[in-house]
């Protein structure tokens with residue numbers, strides 16, 4: 001009996017999928033080169049092919065063309081970066097040394113937002129309304145992977161107050177910005193997550209995160 005699926009892609013294509021998953025990085029260092037319009041379109045199409053709860057497609061993308069607006073978004077993020085550092089207390093200085101965005105340098109800046117009137121979409125969200133955000137995140141992961149395969153970096157920035165960003169972009173009541181996306185050419189991709197390189201946090205061991213039948217009892221060894 002064969003264990004391989006008849007629907008499996010050829011080996012080199014399977015390898016490419018795992019390669020892009022392994023080599024995707026959250027990027028904060030960018031070159032100023034522009035992103036070709038056809039490439040941007042492909043990345044947005046990749047996002048738009050993401051799965052979504054009840055096929056609601058809650059994602060909306062706003063391309064930031066105005067330089068003044070880009071500076072305003074950067075200022076909002078800087079404000080939140082400082083507030084986050086203060087909230088981190090003992091790790092304040094260490095956090096302030098991290099590079100957490102590339103808003104002013106990247107070739108393209110986008111804001112991803114959840115659409116308004118989401119309450120009409122009950123399918124799969126009656127008990128888990130946050131599935132709209134999960135769906136938008138799937139779209140962004142598609143874009144992140146496609147960008148890496150195209151040789152472009154993407155950085156997801158969530159250090160901002162959505163209530164302050166929404167009016168800057170004229171979002172309607174009920175819509176919510178959830179990601180500032182820095183997209184563009186990069187000098188090089190980090191070998192590992194930058195937060196791991198900078199010793200902010202290590203990657204956890206998968207074995208410690210996968211359980212069988214039940215959540216392990218507190219203090220139980222998982223050997």
Ligand SMILES: Cc1cc2nc3c(=O)[nH]c(=O)nc-3n(C[C@H](O)[C@H](O)[C@H](O)COP(=O)(O)O)c2cc1C
Pocket residue numbers: 024025026027028099100101156157158159192193194195196
């Ligand atoms: C929902 C979400 C929000 C994030 N927000 C930020 C952010 O505001 N600033 C930042 O530097 N990185 C942000 N990141 C990137 C993470 O720091 C990064 O994914 C993590 O360190 C692992 O690195 P890797 O993506 O290169 O594997 C965010 C990632 C996700 C998924």
